Amino acid sequence: MSPVVRHGLARILSKQGICSRTEAARRVLAGRVSVDGRVVRDPEYPIVPGRQQIRVDGCDLEPPARIYLMLNKPRGLVTTVRDEQGRDTVYRCFDGAGLPWLAPVGRLDKASEGMLLFTNDTAWSARIADPATGPDKTYHVQVDIIPDAATLAALEEGVEVDGERLSARSAALLRAGDKNAWLEIVLDEGRNRQIRRLLAAFDIRVLRLIRVAIGTLALGDLPKSQWRCLDANEVAALRERSGEE
Structure with a gap:
């Protein structure tokens, strides 16, 4: 017989896409x-899913509709819900x-820009x-x-x-001026500040x-600070690309 799997109550709420685990x-x-009619105040209270x-607030736990969207993140925003230093976050765009x-x-x-995905589907997010x-x-x-x-x-x-061993899956010259150039760099993994650290090792400044x-999902002509929902085909393509069942 398979062992019964239990998860903490706060984790269950987060996995359902209700809110973040902290919230x-x-x-x-x-x-x-x-839980089963009794107020529980322990975030780690063990739950057997299903x-x-x-x-929550007297209402049955029903996960919201799944949402998948793309933001063209502008420079200068931090990727967090709340920032301890009071800096503007990406959520300002919403x-x-x-x-x-x-x-x-x-x-x-x-300091980075471009495509940033958001979702309340935690399993899909983890795979991507x-x-x-x-x-x-x-x-x-x-x-x-x-x-x-x-x-x-x-x-x-x-x-x-x-x-750490840092490398690019591919690195190509897109165009060059008199003193600087644009490169296209493809990564097959996303470590912290990987491109900046890799280039700095060769005395190259970003x-x-x-x-x-x-x-296969491209940023395209989505304006800076704007967002759009992904369509079903785009969501499925990323799911297949990540090997998710």
């Missing part, structure tokens, strides 16, 4: 959540939209963001040199940085970094 813990601690009745709780799929740092299963990510990167073929090959070969595609 779920707040609701539990505030006495807004009941066997117990969970209610002001007044009336959207349910959504979480970013992966991250872009404050997982370095082992997620689709390739394509970036257009403006740098402060004009790299030669040997430099591009070295970026693909990779280098050890702080005990002037701009824009994510233009995830798998």
Whole structure:
């Protein structure tokens, strides 16, 4: 007989796409959540999925409709719900939209721009963001040199940085000016500040970094700070690309 799997109450609420785990813990601690008719104030209270009745604010737990959207993130916004330093976050782009709780799929740092996905489907998000299963990510990167073929090959070969092996799946010259150039860099995994750290190892400074595609999904002409919902075919294509059943 298979062992019974239990998860913490706050995690269950988050997995259902109701809210973030942090917000779920707040609701539990505030006495807004009941299990089988009894108020529970422990966010780690063990739950067997599908066997117990969970209610939030007196209402049965019903997951909201799944939403998948793409934002063209502008430079200068941090990818978090709340920032301890009071900086503007990506959620400013959704002001007044009336959207349910959504979480970013992966991250872009404050200085980076371009495609950032959001969803309340935590399983789909995990597959897309997982370095082992997620689709390739394509970036257009403006740098402060004009790299030669040997430099591009070295970026693909990779280098050890702080005990980590960093490399690009592909690195190609898009166009060059007198003093700088635009590269197209494709990653098959998304480590923290991977492109910036990789280029810095070769004394190359990033002037701009824009994510233009995830798998076959392209940013296209979506204006800066604007967002749109993905259609069913786009969602399915990323799901298949990530190997999700």
